Amino acid sequence: AQSVTQPDIHITVSEGASLELRCNYSYGATPYLFWYVQSPGQGLQLLLKYFSGDTLVQGIKGFEAEFKRSQSSFNLRKPSVHWSDAAEYFCAVGPHSNTGKLIFGQGTTLQVKP
């Protein structure tokens, strides 16, 4: 079955520290991959996406993610976290089809310590 796993439900990092959020997927073919961020009380905003090509993708707000096919992973990274990065982060996968249906992970809540 197709699924997305975000192993860390909650992560706390200090402001200025580096960040890595993990995402593993189970999918029958090469998927489209996404990271979204949700600030409290808001909808989801796209941080970055991978469709094909270079496996290291750059996104908004200084985030990047690396697609590793051999590990079925798409981990999100940021070299230096800012207090405004505190939010919930969702990894998602989707098929190469017209439906646009996405499968989401459970989410990782990021807390940033001053």
Next chain:
Amino acid sequence: DVKVTQSSRYLVKRTGEKVFLECVQDMDHENMFWYRQDPGLGLRLIYFSYDVKMKEKGDIPEGYSVSREKKERFSLILESASTNQTSMYLCASSFPRNTEAFFGQGTRLTVV
């Protein structure tokens, strides 16, 4: 800017009421979606639509129905609201070929 607008940010309804959640997008997207978000469960797809009057069930359609009479509008209907439908509901839209989905701000529904 793409805009997906959900008609209400907060709703409180009574058990057994019929509830309508409305979503409008202004980007001429073919695909529209309704997700439900619950803590620890991520987002789960309720229904989606890939064209006017076309709809398909998602992963958790029980207790819900949808309507898409115009391309820009996608409505989620709770036929008889129950307390276990208390949740955050998110609408999204996208073009075909699985480009990114754009989300509304969500409707937090409480059924009492």
